[in-house]
Amino acid sequence: MTFVSHRHPAGAGATAPVQTFDPQAVRAQFPIFREPRARPLVYLDSAATSQKPDAVLEAMGRYYSTFNANIHRGIYQIAEEATAAYEDSRRRVARFIHAGSPREVIFTRNSTEALNLVAHSWGRSRLEAGDAIVLTVMEHHSNLVPWQLLASERGIELRFIPVTEGGELDLAALPRLLADGRAKLVSVVHISNVLGTVNPIPEIARQAHAAGAVMVVDASQSVPHCPVDVQALGADFVAFTGHKMLGPTGIGALWGRRSLLEEMPPFLGGGEMIREVKLTGSKWNDLPWKFEAGTMPIAEAVGLGAAVDYLESLGMEAIFTHDRELVAYAMERLREVPDLEILGPPADRRGGVVAFTLDDIHPHDVATVLDADGIALRAGHHCAMPLHERFGIPATARASFYCYTLPEEIDALVKGLHRARQVFAR
Amino acid sequence: MSGFDDIYRENILDHYRNPRNHGTLESPDITYEDANPLCGDLIRMDFKLKDGTIEQVRFSGHGCAISQASASMLCERVEGMALEEAKKIGRDDVLEMLGIELGPVRLKCALLALKTLKAGVYGIQQWPGEEEESTR
Structure with a gap:
């Protein structure tokens, strides 16, 4: 898989603002993404911990x-x-x-x-x-x-x-x-x-x-x-x-x-x-x-x-805009996956985090299927058990984004989720 | 490197979709329930004992495919088994039944059923395989 930017992360098309923020260029400054591996690392767990740039x-x-x-x-x-x-x-x-x-x-x-x-x-x-x-x-x-x-x-x-x-x-x-x-x-x-x-x-x-x-x-x-x-x-x-x-x-x-x-x-x-x-x-x-x-x-x-x-040097406004464009794009694309339910408010009132459930498939199983494609997705209660209890679910899968996240990685997530549904179809 | 096809082998998916010994018993001799707080897997086992053997066992609960398949396989295996024999079942037997290799996090999913079985029937509180894990 190569990450060629062919789609604007906003997903909204025409109204997307012109930006100088380039996640591909950012990504190049993180050694973990330069590391040769069988499949490119699709890291969607920045809310747990972020990757580290060369400068640090x-x-x-x-x-x-x-x-x-x-x-x-x-x-x-x-x-x-x-x-x-x-x-x-x-x-x-x-x-x-x-x-x-x-x-x-x-x-x-x-x-x-x-x-x-x-x-x-x-x-x-x-x-x-x-x-x-x-x-x-x-x-x-x-x-x-x-x-x-x-x-x-x-x-x-x-x-x-x-x-x-x-x-x-x-x-x-x-x-x-x-x-x-x-x-x-x-x-x-x-x-x-x-x-x-x-x-x-x-x-x-x-x-x-x-x-x-x-x-x-x-x-x-x-x-x-x-x-x-x-x-x-x-x-x-x-x-x-x-x-x-x-x-x-x-x-x-x-x-x-x-x-x-x-x-x-x-x-x-x-x-x-x-x-x-x-x-x-x-x-x-x-x-x-x-x-x-x-x-x-x-x-x-x-x-x-x-x-x-x-x-x-990247600019916090630019980072937040990037996060929010990604989360808007992710929420739009995740709607294509049947039986997927997103927790939380609409994209315009949230940061770059999206937690969801997929039918009655346990989030650990979802994450394991995606892991086989090199996609790092978090599954569990994310150290917020009372919140999960509030929604009556033991766990969720969670994708979270940062300055180095690409819209193509969200495409890979959606593809993986479709496959997880096939694997666990009863 | 193992892909999901390896982890979710057909027999695991089969036990997950069609769990054996699933349900509860009317008046069990022993009931024990345990959970994996990391992921919310929960397994309850009901046992009927007779003449030193596990006459009947049923499990219920919810969780990931590995935890539920592991419970199904384990119950299928120990029903009718002498208690002394069931006591010898260990972590490696469970992994052999599942036929997969797992990292430390998913290992806890796989071993929850064994932990429930042992704690329920024998009052053994130690996590099965705890010693092996600590030296990994």
């Missing part, structure tokens, strides 16, 4: 082979270089999300750790029995389980914004959830990793703040795919992860409002997060290092900085 891998390699040293302590040259590179990545990430200051960007292992940081540090110091936390039914387990742990420890009530049949938040329920003033924190996913739904965070944040609650956003699927301005979102905390935005695993970030971060106790204790240590007590370091205990993943932070540069 080279930046990490350069760190290890030319200035590998621990940061913030060594006074020799390569340690200074490593510290500068690490802090430079923080500045780039801060600029990328429009943070007020790099001090508001705390490096973590991933979104999960960032959300746990908020639950432990802000949650345990501010919440008490009788308080409530408002979440949604479409949360990834990473924005659900940390709050469950906190809730059971403190006697806190969890409340949930329901999800409509169409896969969107039922915001009519929100005023009621906030009405008694007990809700102290609202935490919502920006773009659903299953439904693709883009949630109206500014409106939710406005209501949360009016009720005296802080607003947390799980931006794992949005920071990688669309322009995100944490100020415009109106959030107090925003969590995201590097490996879904062309960066390496093991690095993510929490953005928090400085006034809140300043007042919060540390999350993990250890080296680097302290200013002064005595045997029976310590004084904490300044932001953001107060929250970065122990040696951090330096090469990964450097890689994330390179990923941000790369994304900015």
Whole structure:
């Protein structure tokens, strides 16, 4: 199979905008797609993790082979270089999300750790029995389980914004959830990793703040795919992860409002997060290092900085437009497959994710048939079991797109789905 | 490299489409249910025992073709079998019945029926083949 661009991804034909964004050229900069293999890799699982461009891998390699040293302590040259590179990545990430200051960007292992940081540090110091936390039914387990742990420890009530049949938040329920003033924190996913739904965070944040609650956003699927301005979102905390935005695993970030971060106790204790240590007590370091205990993943932070540069060179608007054109095309083509049901809202209200069921064929079987053609499709509950329960299904198959995804790959998906139906016809 | 034709061999598809020993028993001596949380596969097995043998076994549930075919094959094989003999069935026997090779994720689908059988009848809680898996 060769990928010759013969069809515009919008699928709509005449009204498709003229674009300079060229996914073929992007693809050429990703070694995994250059790797010779029996069948070309059709990677449709970017919502799980993205592929990595040369620029990221080279930046990490350069760190290890030319200035590998621990940061913030060594006074020799390569340690200074490593510290500068690490802090430079923080500045780039801060600029990328429009943070007020790099001090508001705390490096973590991933979104999960960032959300746990908020639950432990802000949650345990501010919440008490009788308080409530408002979440949604479409949360990834990473924005659900940390709050469950906190809730059971403190006697806190969890409340949930329901999800409509169409896969969107039922915001009519929100005023009621906030009405008694007990809700102290609202935490919502920006773009659903299953439904693709883009949630109206500014409106939710406005209501949360009016009720005296802080607003947390799980931006794992949005920071990688669309322009995100944490100020415009109106959030107090925003969590995201590097490996879904062309960066390496093991690095993510929490953005928090400085006034809140300043007042919060540390999350993990250890080296680097302290200013002064005595045997029976310590004084904490300044932001953001107060929250970065122990040696951090330096090469990964450097890689994330390179990923941000790369994304900015493509343009986040262009990436999001590409995602949305692909998802519109995919939803149009998937309609050709009999007995296929798509979850979630129409294409114009979602990001580059489409989850579906195919007759009563288990999604694992669908994914296995497609795997034989070199198509990487996700099958399962995508770490959102309550959402699947909401729709009364144990699992879905999911295709997700990114800057390197081609419309021809969606054609291959549709072809594979037709064959899966034939294989499992009873 | 195995394609889907290899994974979904005709006998697997046959058991998936026409499962043997499918259903439930009126008043089973033992009922056990287990699930694979990764993919939502669920298998329930009902057993009737007599004189140290599995007189009757029925399975129900839902899941992927491999999990359901594996349950069908396993039930067909152990019905009428002495408990002591059934106890010896292991991971390799199941894979041999299926006639395929599987990666670690799909292996859990294939072995769910065996896990249900062993846990139900013998109270063995360890995942069959757990030791082999850990050294893979």
